Amino acid sequence: MVALARKTLIYEWRRFLPAMLAVGFAGLLQLLQIALVLGIFGSTSLYITGSSADVWVGYPGTQSVGQGRSIDADVASRILMDPAVERVEQYLWVDGDWRGPRETGGLSVFVSGIDPSANGLMFSRVLPLALRRRLAEPDAIIVDRSDLQQLGVGLGQYATINGHSVHVVGISQGLRALGGINVLCSLDTARRIDNDPTDNGPTYLVAKLRDPAQAGQVAARLRGDTAFGPYTTWSAADFASLSVRYWLFDTGAGAGVLFLAGIVFLVGAVITSQTLIAAVNGSVREYATLNALGVGVAALRRVVLEQAFWVGALGLLGAGLLGIVLLLLARSQNVPVVLNLPAALACILLVLGLAAVSGLAAMRSLRRADPATLLR
Amino acid sequence: MQTASAIPSTAQPALRAEAVSKAFVSGQQRTQVLAGLSLSINAAELTLISGPSGCGKSTLLSVLSGLQKIDSGRVLALGSELGQLDLRALERFRLQHTGFVFQGFNLFPALSAFEQVELPLNHMGMTRDEARARARRSLEEVGLAHRMKLRPSELSGGEKQRVAIARALAKEPELLFADEPTSALDAANGQMIIDILHRIAHTHGTTVLCVSHDPRLVIHADRVLAMEDGRILSDRRNHAPIIDSKEISS
Incomplete structure (x- = not known):
């Protein structure tokens, strides 16, 4: 031819x-x-992709990570009852109002209260271990290098979030967020910063599985139990794409x-x-x-x-x-x-x-x- | 000189038109190009239709070759009535039985002479080797064996027309239609083309129907039909070369 x-x-x-x-x-x-x-x-899914949790537990109907509501901390024991689960950890999300040492006006920050222990799951992929340990200190926070200018703060300086004094103990990279500024601190610090009286538990529970490949099945298995109040579960991959899709289509x-x-x-x-x-x-x-x-x-x-x-x-x-x-x-x-x-x-x-x-x-x-x- | 539309008494004609009429309509204007024309064309002959431009000779060619539908009458080609065939069947009929040579050579600039000839053969359902053998044979027959690898831009006008003839000839058609095949060529090349067409009619038994107003061609044709205003004015056979070609249109 x-x-x-x-x-x-x-x-x-x-x-x-x-x-x-x-x-x-x-x-x-x-x-x-x-x-x-x-x-x-x-x-927008950094919280999920930057962490090593396989299953996320949060309030039913949550459309993106930044929109969670508190769930009962006792749900953790229900999650731990599943033999596939190796570790469960709390994650507290607090919307904060930032006042820096310099005049910056009101800045909206996303405070992430995480477990500062060495084997903590949240942000384990983006936060170096040495920095993570420093969060154990009360009122210690870590911010991203690219946000320093906006926050008007430097290493070792003090600022207030929701009227609560905090102390910058570390500067990290790869924590940039969309629509606000990420501030990392320990769960205890976050609870003190949180001034919303309706918050009486963690925003999320994150779980590590013995076999991460089973995330989808385990998430489905843990769903639907209401004995500890309303909650639902997602595999990390599902929750990440849910968050990205929310931003893509709802914005x-x-x-x-x-x-x-x-x-x-x-x-x-x-x-x-x-x-x-x-x-x-x-x-x-x-x-x-x-x-x-x-x-x-x-x-x-x-x-x-x-x-x-x-x-x-x-x-x-x-x-x-x-x-x-x-x-x-x-x-x-x-x-x-x-x-x-x-x-x-x-x-x-x-x-x-x-x-x-x-x-x-x-x-x-x-x-x-x-x-x-x-x-x- | 014989009378118009006389039918020679040889064997079954390869092409026959019976009371064929064709008109073109553009806007309000209706132009009758062919008016009740009848004629028969024999196999193994080079038949030339000559006449002034606008006399309807090209339309007659397109009607006899099945490229255009007629308004009334019948066209029989190799025993098939072309008016009965749909578009697909006409394409199939042309693929199997007809070759065309046009005034413009219409060669693909990207293809070599050999590929130009091989291309239509690919669509006839023959093997690659057979198509290539035929293409080679055909180009040899028109004297282009040594120019097969060249593209149109590297060929002269006469050579291009010979490639176009080889392309038609390679199909081994029973009917070969040529429309003003020499009008874009000089005398020597025109002579060569008409010789080739003549030879094809005689050696392959092909019905060659050529339309031209080129007076040089008249003496080489086996039969000359003179046309004017959609009618055949004269029908003459050249048993021996006759030089004076002007008598038929005067």
């Missing part, structure tokens, strides 16, 4: 270049957008992503289809001759679709290579970018869909390849 589509693409590459660039840039734009959004909104950011994806798709498809249509028109007499010789319209359509596919594939390749370089560059500059398999697949699907739609549009101009027109 003579590879008409590919040979034409190679021989007349200049003609197809705009389409490949359009597809490539559409893919690249989409890739970077998704990576950025995932990077930025991924920080409008997700709609923004989808909107931009639509625009990118539209612009890319217009450019690509116009290029492919021009390519078909440029060869319309040759196609008509083939049709006169009896080569069916269906076979000619396949040639156009194949060209569209190659344009998509080559554009994708370019976008992929450039995307990797740009993502690495972003990482090196501390820009939060994250790319996972579903997001990458979504990009690939979008680009190939764009090429397919453009190919279908170009196929329509094959109608002009009527061999009777060659005889006039």
Whole structure:
């Protein structure tokens, strides 16, 4: 079989270049957008992904980590009764009003009261052990380096949260939050900071399992018991994606992503289809001759679709290579970018869909390849 | 000189038109191009339809080759009535039985001469080896054995038209249609093309129907039909070369 589509693409590459660039840039734009959004909104699940807990226990209906309500501390004994559970720990989330030593106005901070012991689960992946130990000291707090400016505070200085005096004993990294500032302290300190009279227990209980792979089953097994008051359970992975999804879709950011994806798709498809249509028109007499010789319209359509596919594939390749370089560059500059398999697949699907739609549009101009027109 | 639309008394004609009418409508304007035209074309002959531009000769070619539908009448090609065939069946009929050579050579810029010829054969359901053997044979027949690997941009006009003929010929069609095949070529190349078409008719037994207003072609045709205003004015056989071609249209 003579590879008409590919040979034409190679021989007349200049003609197809705009389409490949359009597809490539559409893919690249989409890739970077998704990576950025995932990077930025991924920080909303930092509490979960930065910790080594496998199962989370919280108030039913909680939509994201920052929106928990207190549950009965006695639920812990119910959780511990399950043979799969190795350790249970309390986690207290307090919304705080920060007053720094310098004039900073009212700052909203998210106080995380955690177990400061060496084998504590919360933030175990982002908080070095030496820093963690310092939290055992009463009223000690740790903040992120990137938040120092906003908080107007330095190491060793004092500030107040909810009118309660606290002492910065450590500065960490990787604790940046979205919509507020994370402040870490011990459970005892957090309880003192908490001035909400309705809080009479931990916001969450987090559990470590003997076999982390069983998180889904164990979470399902522990759910639905109301003997200790209302609570529900999630596997860490489920709760993390719940939090990210909440931010994506309830803040409008997700709609923004989808909107931009639509625009990118539209612009890319217009450019690509116009290029492919021009390519078909440029060869319309040759196609008509083939049709006169009896080569069916269906076979000619396949040639156009194949060209569209190659344009998509080559554009994708370019976008992929450039995307990797740009993502690495972003990482090196501390820009939060994250790319996972579903997001990458979504990009690939979008680009190939764009090429397919453009190919279908170009196929329509094959109608002009009527061999009777060659005889006039 | 014989009378118009006379049917020669040889064997079963390869192509037959019976009272064929065709009109084109553009806006309010209706132009009758063919008006009740009847004729028969024989196999193994080079038949030339000549006439001034706008006389309907190209329309007649497109109607006889099944590229265009007619308003009334019948067209029989190799015993099939083309009007009865749907678009798919017409494509299949053309694939199996017809070859075309156009005024423009219509070669794909990206393909070599060999690939141009091989491409339609791929769609005829033959093996790769057979298609390649046929393509080679066909290019050799038009004298391009040494130019097979070249792309159209590296070929002269005459060579391009010979590739186009080889592309039609490789299908081994019973019917070969040529529309002004020499009008874009100089005298020497035009001569070569018409010689090739003539030879194809005689050695392959192909029905070659050629439409042209090129007076140089007249002496090479086995039969010359002169057309004007959608009618056949004269029908003449060249048993021996006749030089004066002007008598038929005067």
